[in-house]
Amino acid sequence: MARDRLPVVLERYEAVIGLEVHTELTTLNSKMFCGCPVEFGGEPNTRVCPVCLGLPGALPVPNEAAVEATVLAGLALNCEIAPFSQFHRKQYFYPDMPKDYQISQYDLPFCGLGHLDIEVDGDGAKQRVDLGAEPYATRIGVTRIHLEEDTGKMIHVGGVEGRIAGADHSLVDFNRAGTPLMELVSEPDIRTPEEARRFAQKLRLILLNLGVSDCSMEEGSMRVDGNISIRLRGETELGTKTEIKNMNSFKALHDALAFEIVRQADVLDEGGRIVQETRHWDVTAKRTSTLRSKEQAHDYRYFPEPDMVPFEFTPEWIDAIRVRLPELPDARRERFVRDFGLSPSDARSLSEDVEFSAYFEEAVALAGNSLAKPLANWALGDLSAYLNAGPVALADAKVTPAMLAELVEIIDDGTISGKQAKQVFAEMAESGDAPGAIIELKGMKQVSDTDAIEAAVDRVIAANPDEVASYRAGKTTLIGWFVGQVMREMRGQGNPALVNETLVRKLG
Amino acid sequence: MSFDVSTLSARAIRDGIAARTFSAAEVVDATYARIDAVEGAVHAFNELTPELAREAAGRIDAMVAAGEPLPPLAGVPTGFKDNMNLVGTHTTCSSKILEGFKSPYDCTAVRRLLNAGALPIGKCNMDEFAFGSSTENSAFGPTHNPWDLERVPGGSSGGSAASVSAGMVAVSLGSDTGGSIRQPGALTGTVAMKPTYGRVSRYGVVAFASSLDQIGPFARSVEDAALVLNAISGHDDMDATSVREPVPDFTATLGDGVKGLRIGVVRDMLELEGCAAEVRSATEASVKLLEGLCAEVGDVDLPMSQHGLAAYYIIGPAEASSNLARFDGIRYGHRVAEPSDVLDLYMRSRAEGFGPESIRRIMLGTYALSAGYYDAYYGTAQKTRTLITREFEAAFERFDVLITPTSPTVAFKIGERAEDPLAMYLSDVYTIPLNLAGLPGVSIPCAKCGTSGLPIGVQVIGKHFDEATMLQVAAALEGALALDMTPPAFPLHRRSS
Amino acid sequence: MSISEADVRHVAILARLALSDEQVSRLKEEMNSILGHMDQMQSLDLEGVEPTSHSIPLRNATRPDVVKPGLSRDLALMNAPQAENGAFVIPRIVGVEEGA
Numbered sequence A: 001m002a003r004d005r006l007p008v009v010l011e012r013y014e015a016v017i018g019l020e021v022h023t024e025l026t027t028l029n030s031k032m033f034c035g036c037p038v039e040f041g042g043e044p045n046t047r048v049c050p051v052c053l054g055l056p057g058a059l060p061v062p063n064e065a066a067v068e069a070t071v072l073a074g075l076a077l078n079c080e081i082a083p084f085s086q087f088h089r090k091q092y093f094y095p096d097m098p099k100d101y102q103i104s105q106y107d108l109p110f111c112g113l114g115h116l117d118i119e120v121d122g123d124g125a126k127q128r129v130d131l132g133a134e135p136y137a138t139r140i141g142v143t144r145i146h147l148e149e150d151t152g153k154m155i156h157v158g159g160v161e162g163r164i165a166g167a168d169h170s171l172v173d174f175n176r177a178g179t180p181l182m183e184l185v186s187e188p189d190i191r192t193p194e195e196a197r198r199f200a201q202k203l204r205l206i207l208l209n210l211g212v213s214d215c216s217m218e219e220g221s222m223r224v225d226g227n228i229s230i231r232l233r234g235e236t237e238l239g240t241k242t243e244i245k246n247m248n249s250f251k252a253l254h255d256a257l258a259f260e261i262v263r264q265a266d267v268l269d270e271g272g273r274i275v276q277e278t279r280h281w282d283v284t285a286k287r288t289s290t291l292r293s294k295e296q297a298h299d300y301r302y303f304p305e306p307d308m309v310p311f312e313f314t315p316e317w318i319d320a321i322r323v324r325l326p327e328l329p330d331a332r333r334e335r336f337v338r339d340f341g342l343s344p345s346d347a348r349s350l351s352e353d354v355e356f357s358a359y360f361e362e363a364v365a366l367a368g369n370s371l372a373k374p375l376a377n378w379a380l381g382d383l384s385a386y387l388n389a390g391p392v393a394l395a396d397a398k399v400t401p402a403m404l405a406e407l408v409e410i411i412d413d414g415t416i417s418g419k420q421a422k423q424v425f426a427e428m429a430e431s432g433d434a435p436g437a438i439i440e441l442k443g444m445k446q447v448s449d450t451d452a453i454e455a456a457v458d459r460v461i462a463a464n465p466d467e468v469a470s471y472r473a474g475k476t477t478l479i480g481w482f483v484g485q486v487m488r489e490m491r492g493q494g495n496p497a498l499v500n501e502t503l504v505r506k507l508g
Numbered sequence B: 001m002s003f004d005v006s007t008l009s010a011r012a013i014r015d016g017i018a019a020r021t022f023s024a025a026e027v028v029d030a031t032y033a034r035i036d037a038v039e040g041a042v043h044a045f046n047e048l049t050p051e052l053a054r055e056a057a058g059r060i061d062a063m064v065a066a067g068e069p070l071p072p073l074a075g076v077p078t079g080f081k082d083n084m085n086l087v088g089t090h091t092t093c094s095s096k097i098l099e100g101f102k103s104p105y106d107c108t109a110v111r112r113l114l115n116a117g118a119l120p121i122g123k124c125n126m127d128e129f130a131f132g133s134s135t136e137n138s139a140f141g142p143t144h145n146p147w148d149l150e151r152v153p154g155g156s157s158g159g160s161a162a163s164v165s166a167g168m169v170a171v172s173l174g175s176d177t178g179g180s181i182r183q184p185g186a187l188t189g190t191v192a193m194k195p196t197y198g199r200v201s202r203y204g205v206v207a208f209a210s211s212l213d214q215i216g217p218f219a220r221s222v223e224d225a226a227l228v229l230n231a232i233s234g235h236d237d238m239d240a241t242s243v244r245e246p247v248p249d250f251t252a253t254l255g256d257g258v259k260g261l262r263i264g265v266v267r268d269m270l271e272l273e274g275c276a277a278e279v280r281s282a283t284e285a286s287v288k289l290l291e292g293l294c295a296e297v298g299d300v301d302l303p304m305s306q307h308g309l310a311a312y313y314i315i316g317p318a319e320a321s322s323n324l325a326r327f328d329g330i331r332y333g334h335r336v337a338e339p340s341d342v343l344d345l346y347m348r349s350r351a352e353g354f355g356p357e358s359i360r361r362i363m364l365g366t367y368a369l370s371a372g373y374y375d376a377y378y379g380t381a382q383k384t385r386t387l388i389t390r391e392f393e394a395a396f397e398r399f400d401v402l403i404t405p406t407s408p409t410v411a412f413k414i415g416e417r418a419e420d421p422l423a424m425y426l427s428d429v430y431t432i433p434l435n436l437a438g439l440p441g442v443s444i445p446c447a448k449c450g451t452s453g454l455p456i457g458v459q460v461i462g463k464h465f466d467e468a469t470m471l472q473v474a475a476a477l478e479g480a481l482a483l484d485m486t487p488p489a490f491p492l493h494r495r496s497s
Numbered sequence C: 001m002s003i004s005e006a007d008v009r010h011v012a013i014l015a016r017l018a019l020s021d022e023q024v025s026r027l028k029e030e031m032n033s034i035l036g037h038m039d040q041m042q043s044l045d046l047e048g049v050e051p052t053s054h055s056i057p058l059r060n061a062t063r064p065d066v067v068k069p070g071l072s073r074d075l076a077l078m079n080a081p082q083a084e085n086g087a088f089v090i091p092r093i094v095g096v097e098e099g100a
């Protein structure tokens, strides 16, 4: 297995990896250049118009929210925002591309040089043999981020598993055509498959935090391609690279790059040459295979899109977008450690998802910073387990931040024990009732209120010396009478079992 | 009631309907009667749309009956170049590759004109995809010049020009990428104008060269052209290159004369080798007339504009090669029989569907954009364009409008230049620089050739978004010339008195 | 610059045009003649001149992110040379798979 041989190969070879990440801006209402809705699925060719069908005479008009989302992403990734930018046409014929050119960006993208810092720990850190296999942080350059339009989709009929090869004919659906697509290109700063995975995962988190996409790799709204070459350690010249496509999960991204490093090493070790080509990751066979070679590369004949005018962003305009930047996971994690005294690992888990962290913070705001730690435990423990088991979307969860805060307060003031709290939580998740009400209803409050029970028992013992003497003389059947007295003393709210236990102890 | 629709101006038709002198329905009948008589020889139309026209006329007549105020072009018979989409019509661009293509949506300018009350009479013949200056490059046969049926009407909007010239419609729309409205206007003796780039939405007109294309009117008078411009101008959120400039009433200043206006005669263009002597003298005579109307006339040279043709024949084909990629036989248009695979479908459908001039331009444009040649051709052409634009800007610091001939020659014989693309391309030497600089221009008839009797046009060039002054000069000249531009081959029926 | 027949054939493939030998040789002549004429621009001093892709100084033309009605499927497929189950039908694709 490539995975197993990777550490050995990496002893001798260094990998040089750059990623290209395409993200559909799925949270927008309308497509990139027309008013058709952005949605996933649906009957073929039901979300199309003259523009996204490429009808004669139709013209594209860019979606301002897509431009803003791209600049927002650029700011989040520390990119330079270009003062002058433009769309270009990238020309090649393909049936899923209605105009037979893609409106994209070429030498004047919206966002230029930026970076993303990643941390690698655990087993993943071992891939960096040169760094002593210790946990580390590293900075990956972002070359550019630009905006373009997605293609339509094809269904290949009469072949194997819907693949093009061997198909008899194909059906074309343009519902997806024209969906706003943001393309990020990284610098070739990535050295291991694990770094590639961490980069992609962190990028996904950031884009989710920005609210620009649902970033679903399964549904193809986030698609990662990799460029990879290897060289002997110490070598400064770059090797010949291959491009890997169809890595539709983070695991696939990691495994495909791992496979490719080992494959390239085998080729070189056998005295062969790496062929510059595009390769396809086969998830089932767990290997990459040739898709097309460099000789078939296209002459895209890029030129400035004449149906559109250039963009000039003023510093004021860019600042107005910058104001919309939400707090990003890294900053939030630091704040959680600093303000709430959380452990870095809890803080990271709580800070990644924008909704989850907002939920947590709302609960902390209600319960107070001093209860942040138990709240973090509840959020990462029972709450997460409940959400995952459903699975339940946070927005649909019956346990609200206020309820979680109340629960933690009740635990804190000793009304109920931790063990009982777990029952209360389960009940909350089931019924959506507030913890106080549940405790009341189930009589749990009284059960745990040992002070009150003891006080009542003490009062009953003090008020009935004769009965106490009889009991102590051996008339233990009086216990029932005592329980009744205590219960009356507590207006019927005492837990009989606990009252009984306390009485037996105090009387005995 | 008796009237001759072929002689009436747009305004007269509207007013006649408003005054109940005749109905819109009668205008439709008279129009198709005229077309019956003339169209066989001229071939200005690819498609006639009597049902749409009658429907529109019915609405106008209902408004009259209800006493509602009529829109400005109510009941005016109108032709549309066959590269403009209109639901209920075919849009073929005179190409086999789009034969039978039914418009699923409307071109903005067409819709606006119809909203102003115009009657859609038919779709006008053109050079295939607007590639040409003679309307010979039509898959459906050439259009003949009403002034001499042996001759071309100019192009590419030759059908739109001939339909107005021959009195079949009062006004029509054409599109102008390098002179495709103004040059046929000059060759058919009609008023023909290209607005400032961005003034009229391009949405729904099949693109030739997106950065140069502009829709404009043909008419038999400057006033009618201004009325059409009023109706079609203004921002359209379906076209990112359409501007938000305010749209004045272009008819309001037509009578203001030229006294004190600074008029620049583009001297080096006038003296261009290849400009026919009668064209040169007709232009000079027009200038003299304007001087007589108290305009301040001076000379200006535009040496950079002489490179306009070269820049245009790079930029135009480059953009066209890209715009025409979509005609691939996948979603619409001609598809070859029994394609072996998608590549075969593309290669043969396109080779079969496009005519020779389209193939020539696609090849030129693809080459000019291809790896290794972009800078030498496209890049150089775009820089040349900058110099041409600057040169005009400098000239407009000194002048309010500029004057050149529209076409270096009168209408030529059908077939005469068909085998020599370069000679054909020279037809647009005066009109192309305006498209490169985005400026408005209008051609009005200024003379009939002394030997052939064929119309000669003069071009008035305005500043960006100053069509009003340009039309004001054109109207003054039109009034002073007082030419009868009735084609002798098709004497317009005179109203029997 | 002079264009060879091989150049013409290469460009014809880029442009997806199946040309006959006769078309290729005629286009070679015509393109050389036309582009030869265009070479006059090379005499211009274009040092430091910015290219113009539009003659009007429009910038930042966008539309708001609002959904608008599109075409019904019947209209979308109205001109399709071949359609099936609401989709456009194409013959098999030989060669490569593309991506955005």
Ligand SMILES: [Mg+2]
Pocket (backbone or CB within 6 Å): A104, A148, A183, C100
């Ligand atoms: Mg891309």
Ligand SMILES: [Zn+2]
Pocket (backbone or CB within 6 Å): A031, A034, A035, A036, A047, A048, A049, A050, A051, A052, A053, A178, C070
């Ligand atoms: Zn659409």
